[in-house]
Amino acid sequence: MAAIATLLTQSLADDPIAEWLVPDPTERRSVFQGVLAMEVDHAVDWGDVDVLLDMSGVAVWRRHPAEDAPVLSDHHLGTFTRGALPRFQQLSALLNGYRSDAPHHWLAWLYVARDRRGQGFGSALLARHHQVVDQLRLPADVVVTSENARDFLLFHGYVAGVPLRLPSGPRLWPLRRVNPRSARSDHVGRSQAGEPACGG
Structure with missing residues (x-):
């Protein structure tokens, strides 16, 4: 799993939320390597963790509620x-305040390496887990850190909520996918998924 953490850490080099969380770029890499692992x-x-065979893309999903799952406490995070x-505590509080208590799956991370984008891999990673949530009749929630990521997910049937804002920090875009009939599949081959979803 260290390779997945490394891939996701690379994705955060220019991410506005990652920069807000850890301003120093050298320290940022070290911090996120541990947190993401x-x-x-x-x-x-x-x-659920879905990975492309060549390790160039990954989708990380959480289930809520996750009964019997240990809680990642401030001690672990610290x-x-x-x-x-x-x-990190401020970000966690903001996401927890938004997150529904009702059963759902949470897209914590979605990333495809830059040289693999535009070939439908982000769409394929989403579609794989959308089959799971559709069979369970559950919604999928996510909070993303860029307008590009928001627009990508809007195309795949997600509906945007009111933007969230961290204290003196950048905006976040919450989205939810409820009705699978609203998702379109003709975008495969033009996927630009590359912006990380926001963990929480």
């Missing part, structure tokens, strides 16, 4: 975030 390991046991912990 922890999150991916947790999702492997208590959620192990990797060090001085950045207060901002």
Whole structure:
């Protein structure tokens, strides 16, 4: 799972939320390598992780509620975030305030490497798990960190909510997918999924 954490860490080089969380780029890489390794390991046991065969793309999903799943506490988070912990706590509080208590799946991360974009891989990763949530008759929620990611998900049947804003930080875009009939499949081959979803 370390390879997946590395892939996702690379995706955060210019991400506005990652920059807000950890302003120093060198420290940012170290912090997120640890945080993401922890999150991916947790999702492997208590959620779903879909990876392209060549490890160039990944989708990380969480299930809510995840009964019997251990809670990732501030102690766990503080192990990797060090001085950045207060901002990670602010992000977590914002996402928890938005997140529904009703059963749903949460898209924590969706990323396709830059040289693999535009070939439908982001769409394929989404479609794989959409089959799961559709069979369970559950919604899928996500919060993304860019307008490009928001527009990509809108095309795939998600509906945008009111933007969220961190204290003195950038905007976040919450989205929800409820009705599978609203999703279109003719965009495959032109996918630009490359902006990370926002973990939480």
